[in-house]
Amino acid sequence: MPLKSQVPKTAVAQARIRAIIQKIPKGKVSSYGAIARAAGVPNGARQVARVLHRSFGLPWQRVLGAGGEIKLTGDHAIEQRLRLEAEGVRFRGRRVNMKAHEFKFPRR
DNA sequence: GCTTTGACTGGAA
């Protein structure tokens, strides 16, 4: 009989989310939804956002909304754009060219 | 334990 996991499922998901975000290479970006799916949490986009905000030391600037749109508000949005442009990511208006910069995660 | 809130998403009008 397998022992019941003492670790909450939510904590596992969050750990995966952090690990995945760490894997995004410089010059590439991803979206909340894509990361959630890669972490095994479909429709967990909001959860990705929460983890991203909570944890420290992640390349948060490489995480965008669907379609490569910046979802942040205020000064944080400005900083994110500056950081990404510094990494070579080109913007078209308020969006990124996902065709060229989206990082695709390996399938299970 | 119910309600509100948020760095979300996709589809429809």
Added chain:
DNA sequence: GTTCCAGCCAAAG
């Protein structure tokens, strides 16, 4: 292009 709406998940009050 915009606005509205319904769905989803976890944390906070």
